[in-house]
Amino acid sequence: MRALEEKILSEGRVLEGGVLQVGAFLNQLVDTAFTREMADDIASAFAGDGVTKVLTVETSGIMIAFATAAALGVPMVFAKKNKTSNLDGNLLTAEIHSFTHNNTYTAAVCADYIRPDDKILIVDDFLANGEALRGLIALVRSGGASVAGCAVQIEKGFQRGGDSLRESGVKVYSLAIIDEMSPDGGIVFRHP
Numbered sequence: 001m002r003a004l005e006e007k008i009l010s011e012g013r014v015l016e017g018g019v020l021q022v023g024a025f026l027n028q029l030v031d032t033a034f035t036r037e038m039a040d041d042i043a044s045a046f047a048g049d050g051v052t053k054v055l056t057v058e059t060s061g062i063m064i065a066f067a068t069a070a071a072l073g074v075p076m077v078f079a080k081k082n083k084t085s086n087l088d089g090n091l092l093t094a095e096i097h098s099f100t101h102n103n104t105y106t107a108a109v110c111a112d113y114i115r116p117d118d119k120i121l122i123v124d125d126f127l128a129n130g131e132a133l134r135g136l137i138a139l140v141r142s143g144g145a146s147v148a149g150c151a152v153q154i155e156k157g158f159q160r161g162g163d164s165l166r167e168s169g170v171k172v173y174s175l176a177i178i179d180e181m182s183p184d185g186g187i188v189f190r191h192p
């Protein structure tokens with residue numbers, strides 16, 4: 001999506017350690033109209049796939065997951081990272097290693113919210129090593145549901161998580177794929 005690439009170039013900041021900061025429009029100060037445009041693009045890519053729900057993990061995937069679910073006309077559910085008192089009963093869980101925080105957390109969803117007849121589209125803001133998406137795929141399958149595919153706003157192609165998921169047969173749709181980036185060397189996008 002050209003418009004996203006342009007926003008990344010004009011408003012994103014490449015930090016040390018392979019981290020792209022896009023808080024200025026995507027995951028802290030959120031450009032709502034642009035988020036809807038991105039969601040419409042993702043929804044078109046999965047329009048014929050029988051998606052029944054959109055799943056993400058809190059926090060920064062929630063905005064694009066909500067907008068995508070609204071565009072598809074289906075509910076959105078998000079996995080919680082901390083077991084709080086309002087998460088009880090049967091849970092579907094997955095252990096996920098966080099690239100940005102360098103820790104491991106348990107993502108949990110109430111088992112009633114993902115049913116065996118669901119076809120789930122998993123949505124997140126970033127795809128790096130693929131840990132978050134792989135964890136959510138495992139969580140969906142542990143509930144007996146199927147995965148329609150995964151969609152992200154920004155894939156960091158140089159971390160290979162997206163390609164390894166594609167190789168395992170998962171449909172992965174990314175609005176922008178970055179193949180190279182460095183704090184002083186600029187950003188190179190992949191154009192398939």
Ligand code: 5GP
Pocket residue numbers: 018019020021022027060061097098099100124125126127128129130131132133156161
């Ligand atoms: P993965 O699990 O694919 O290694 O990393 C994806 C998760 O880490 C996403 O949920 C996202 O929140 C976070 N993440 C990974 N790389 C970046 C990055 O460069 N910038 C930001 N803001 N978040 C990232």
